[in-house]
Amino acid sequence: MNISHVATRAGLPAKTIRYYEDIGLIKPLRDSNGYRAFRDSDVHKLAFLGRARALGFSIEDCRALLALWEDKARASADVRAIAEDHLKQIKAKIADLQAMQATLANLVDCCAGDNRPDCPILHSLGAGPRP
Amino acid sequence: MNISHVATRAGLPAKTIRYYEDIGLIKPLRDSNGYRAFRDSDVHKLAFLGRARALGFSIEDCRALLALWEDKARASADVRAIAEDHLKQIKAKIADLQAMQATLANLVDCCAGDNRPDCPILHSLGAGPRP
DNA sequence: CCTTGACCTTCCACTCACTGGAACCATCAT
DNA sequence: ATGATGGTTCCAGTGAGTGGAAGGTCAAGG
Numbered sequence: 593m594n595i596s597h598v599a600t601r602a603g604l605p606a607k608t609i610r611y612y613e614d615i616g617l618i619k620p621l622r623d624s625n626g627y628r629a630f631r632d633s634d635v636h637k638l639a640f641l642g643r644a645r646a647l648g649f650s651i652e653d654c655r656a657l658l659a660l661w662e663d664k665a666r667a668s669a670d671v672r673a674i675a676e677d678h679l680k681q682i683k684a685k686i687a688d689l690q691a692m693q694a695t696l697a698n699l700v701d702c703c704a705g706d707n708r709p710d711c712p713i714l715h716s717l718g719a720g721p722r723p
Numbered sequence: 724m725n726i727s728h729v730a731t732r733a734g735l736p737a738k739t740i741r742y743y744e745d746i747g748l749i750k751p752l753r754d755s756n757g758y759r760a761f762r763d764s765d766v767h768k769l770a771f772l773g774r775a776r777a778l779g780f781s782i783e784d785c786r787a788l789l790a791l792w793e794d795k796a797r798a799s800a801d802v803r804a805i806a807e808d809h810l811k812q813i814k815a816k817i818a819d820l821q822a823m824q825a826t827l828a829n830l831v832d833c834c835a836g837d838n839r840p841d842c843p844i845l846h847s848l849g850a851g852p853r854p
Numbered sequence: 855c856c857t858t859g860a861c862c863t864t865c866c867a868c869t870c871a872c873t874g875g876a877a878c879c880a881t882c883a884t
Numbered sequence: 885a886t887g888a889t890g891g892t893t894c895c896a897g898t899g900a901g902t903g904g905a906a907g908g909t910c911a912a913g914g
Contacts, residue, residue: 595891607873610892615871625880627891636849643848648823651871661845671844672836679827686820689813692779696810705803713802714792717774718767727861741863742901756909758862782900 602638733769
């Protein structure tokens with residue numbers, strides 16, 4: 593299977609697939625002409641990676657998850673630990689963003705948004721507290 | 724005023740301050756020995772930048788906001804437009820993260836987390852849908 | 855006067871996960 | 885033979901800094 597076919601099937605850009613080979617996440621075979629020859633197992637791995645990345649896992653997390661996926665003697669606790677840790681980081685990031693959102697929404701609401709120069713947004717950035 | 728003093732007053736690392744000069748956000752003077760000589764106005768700008776960055780504005784947004792801050796004939800609508808756009812992006816990112824959070828929390832809840840290999844997290848990554 | 859230590863300077867490399875583009879080879883239809 | 889459409893490699897850039905090396909400057913202490 594050639595790379596653009598795999599790209600379609602796995603839902604990843606060809607560039608990304610080459611990159612994943614570069615960093616050792618997949619190891620497709622090679623045809624005699626130098627083209628990558630993907631097996632079904634490669635496509636499955638790529639689809640796995642696509643889903644894991646879509647859930648926000650880092651590449652290194654993906655590498656670990658892929659290894660656990662391949663390891664039939666894994667302990668589900670190891671998988672869960674990775675997922676829980678990632679979930680914690682997602683929650684933290686959401687909290688950060690919500691704080692920004694609250695502050696910003698407040699400032700935007702207070703700004704007239706006309707052609708006069710007075711602006712509570714700039715006023716706050718110029719003198720407000722830094723959370 | 725030397726850089727480490729400014730770093731303390733503005734709440735930014737010295738490295739970051741040098742970087743901000745590099746990309747043209749501030750233009751401190753120079754002493755005869757080559758040291759940066761910061762005026763109060765530089766410190767105010769840096770504090771402004773620190774607050775804007777803490778609200779998640781990109782460097783380019785910060786550049787625009789700083790220019791508006793300096794421009795006494797600005798229209799507050801211009802400021803508000805930048806802030807509203809940024810707010811929209813924050814909201815989008817929160818929504819993305821919340822979707823991930825929901826999926827992940829669900830998977831984590833379903834995973835036994837013991838030393839058996841069965842794992843709904845891996846199962847979902849291996850075959851689940853990609854949102 | 856000399857040294858020590860704390861500053862300051864520049865510059866280069868690295869982060870993360872790709873993405874764009876150039877230059878070049880392979881295959882197939884016309 | 886030519887053109888279109890694949891594929892390949894490698895280099896450079898993204899955002900917003902951060903780490904570190906190599907070297908200049910300054911004030912205090914011996």
